[in-house]
Amino acid sequence: MGVLVLDLVRQLVIGTITATSLLEYLWWGIRDSMYIGLAAVGLSMTYSILRFANFSHGDLITTGAFSGWAAAYLVGGWGLASVGELVLVRAKSGGVSPGDVGLQVFASPLVILFGLLVAGAMTVLVALAIDRLVYKKMRDQGGISMLIASVGVALALRYLLAVIFTNRKRGVTASTPDIGPFTAHELTLVVIAVVLIVGLHLLLQRTKLGKSMRAMADNKDLALITGIPTERVITATWIIGAAFAGISGYLIVLDRGSISINLGWLLLLMIFAAVILGGIGSIYGALAGSLVIGITVNMSLIWIPSDLSKVTAFVLMILILVFKPNGLLGGVETA
Template sequence: MSLLHDITPEWFQDSTRIRAALFGAVLAVLLLDVLRRLLGESLAPALLTGYLWNGLVFGLVIGLAGVGLSLTYDLLGFANFAHGDYISISAFIGWGSTYLVAGLGEFSPLNLFFLGVGDTVFPRDVGISVTNTPGAVIFGLVVAAVGGATVALLLDRFVYQSIRKTGAITLLIASIGVAFTLRFLIVFLYTQNSFGLTVGAWTYALSLPGGAVNISAPDLMLVTVAVASMVSVHLLLTRTKLGKAMRAMSANRDLARVTGIPSERVITATWLLGGALAGLAGFMIALFQGTINYQLGWTLLLLVFAGVIMGGIGSVYGAIAGGVLIGLVTRVSQIWIPASFAEAVGFAVMIAILLTRPSGIFGSDAL
């Protein structure tokens, strides 16, 4: 037993180095293959650039949602499986508000807010797009953030607060129950149908060898909102008293309480911030896809978890990096495989990174 105890750490370090070397070798082969395809003209620069652009845009949404999930995990210590349904319900509230503002006076307010349930209102009827109705879209984005924050706080008060001391497993199971409740509430209000949201918006065609890369107004809006939100979170955590209190509680909750930090206020602020970011992510992913349905957040949640785990559980910056990496991998991998397998590749890369760096890209750094 003592012999095994002595050799296990060295064996583990050696095996980790071997896995890292293999991962690096595979990555090098893939990069060389991309270069070969580019030089051999079997891969157009326009196509590769398009994959990179779409991957960045998609990855920023995953990162934005992941920041909210990482914040609540780091302070409360449980994986909130209802986070995806916060994304869904916030997206519906936000887009319902967008329709309501854009079509008020021409259509029934209820038909507008419920996105034309019963096929009474269509995007072409209202003419919603980032360029045609920017005010309505921005209003809906703000409402989605406020809605997400409100939903997160209410659920904490009525569900999570009373069972916090029972342990992470109890909270996790409760969050699964909350997720199903929110999902069926969305189905009850909006049905199981998928709704088209917008008509065509302004698009710039960037000409490159082999074609053009389309950069649309929704893409630019998404990148702007995501980057601005992430910078704001960084400034909040590093420049404000609230941010410092959140970081202190993340590092040592008991010590933070002893030093006089109002833990309940910090937890409330964390739920509000995490919910608002979920709302922003939900609204923007629906804009990016052009459609919305009740499984929007659940479908995204698995990739959000993958990004958070890959970046390092509990690290806000890791959640951002992991989300962007997942987005890039799922798009660039389509050079070699069909699009239907792209998400599986994202999870495979997550596993490969954890095998070489078990704590994730950013280790176990708090916040």
């Protein structure tokens, strides 16, 4: 780290990199850490309550992305194309273009908000259905069995989305004017993510449900003995975690402007890296890990090509597993 800092100072002095570029990389890191954090919170909550690594979490992110933008296209593009084309997000290839629909925060703020709500709600419904059909019946079989089952669920969900929406990557959002050095969609993503994270913090610390979730994360058996309704807590965990995952997927598309069925799957390893870095099972650790991962990956662009930047996230994850396996927050395993 000392060598890198010295080299960064050297590049600033000789003009290889400017202060503006440095601030831009830092902003990109904060932006990326917001959507990684939203997704990581859901994954960490699932682990802390149910004690298994949910590999279908990435495809819940994709589910939220497609369902939210299908709803936004239907409302925003009503009358411009057939209902089928709009619901299936047939942008460009034989359908309407993002510019025709005009889906951007200045032109269609209420439509964007509607899509966000649908993304969260539909992902919750899918997650609850999967829990009832698969995970609920396997809770006594241990974390490894549920992990393997989650891989099967991930594949089934992804290819179901491919059958419905096709596996073609497509542009979705319309261009928007910049606000100073930032885009309007970047600022929207960060503001919504911060509001949701603060809301989750207040829920965990100041509500009866939050205290029950923290108690169950500490000791499920003791929580059951003391009268905490564990099934209700598990259901609440799925609702909050899935809603955050779906909203994360929706916001990623808002920022990037394109969507594909591999969106969440390709992001899943980054999410796991953030969760492990912060301390698996710790919600606040997941947020801290996401911030470190987001900033590190983007700041690494100063030294390495962009197509290799994600390697830094996994190097960090490996180092943490080797030298500090309990994570940055010292092995805290409660919410």
